[in-house]
Amino acid sequence: MAKDMTLLWGSGSPPCWRVMIMLEEKQLQNCDKKLLSFDKMEHKSQEVLDINPRGQLPSFKHGNIIVNESYGACFYLESQFKNQGTKLVPDDTAQQALMYQRMFEGLTFYDKVGAVIYYEYYVPEGERLESAMKRNKETLATELKLWEGYLEKLGSGSYMAGPSFTLADVVIFPTVGNLFRFGLSAQRYPKLGAYYAQVKDRPSVQASWPPHWLENPKGDEETLKDV
Known part of the structure; x- marks a missing residue:
């Protein structure tokens, strides 16, 4: 499953870190993660724009599904992999x-x-x-x-x-x-x-x-x- 995932991210960015933590908690470490440089303006590269027209990180893709907002990506991953890894929405x-x-x-x-x-x-x-x-x-x-x-x-x-x-x-x-x-x-x-x-x-x-x-x-x- 994780092999169908791509995450473009930047070091130190809280929105990117949210998705990184989420992937670890859901045992999706094999996601294709690519570190880009904000200083070099790589978040405005065509590679990012192809996924995220806002030119922002994180940019996340799972198969043909794109979810770039970090909260949305976290909700999506918990929903799709709720029986895998850490259960992150309590029943109470x-x-x-x-x-x-x-x-x-x-x-x-x-x-x-x-x-x-x-x-x-x-x-x-x-x-x-x-x-x-x-x-x-x-x-x-x-x-x-x-x-x-x-x-x-x-x-x-x-x-x-x-x-x-x-x-x-x-x-x-x-x-x-x-x-x-x-x-x-x-x-x-x-x-x-x-x-x-x-x-x-x-x-x-x-x-x-x-x-x-x-x-x-x-x-x-x-x-x-x-x-």
Whole structure:
């Protein structure tokens, strides 16, 4: 099955990492995965555009089926391979509802993290404002306190939607990974720090760890040190 799959991806991209983790959890490691460079603008290559006219990564194809949005790809893989690998949608109704809630809140979380981490990447130098960065950091701090509260309510050792690893963790952990890559304080946010420490050693996460993070274990730790 996995031999009919193609994933074009970029290192360190949370949307790409979501699909990478998903493939590991569903035992689809034999998927044809091709690493492309954002710096070299390979995501705008014809190879990508043939699958994804937006010129974005990830770009995912299974046979003749194309699902490029990372959440969509994760839902698709869980649906098609629900009896293979890790069961990622809980049977318990309350936990399932919480999983869906956290998954889609995760999109807002990712946007607020990205507004700080990728500000210099996306905003031209002449248009950057210290006031905008300050405001983005304040907004992110408020968001982080919200997630701290969610995890505190669930209790020690919990995942994002309860006692088991679910689709919520597949899609949210890459955002959390980027937070700590860019210097978030585990002392200031102990629940998120504990969650990161718990999930980062999961085999699917280790197997899909961004290659350039392995080459350079320390990221730009100044970015989020004061958030």
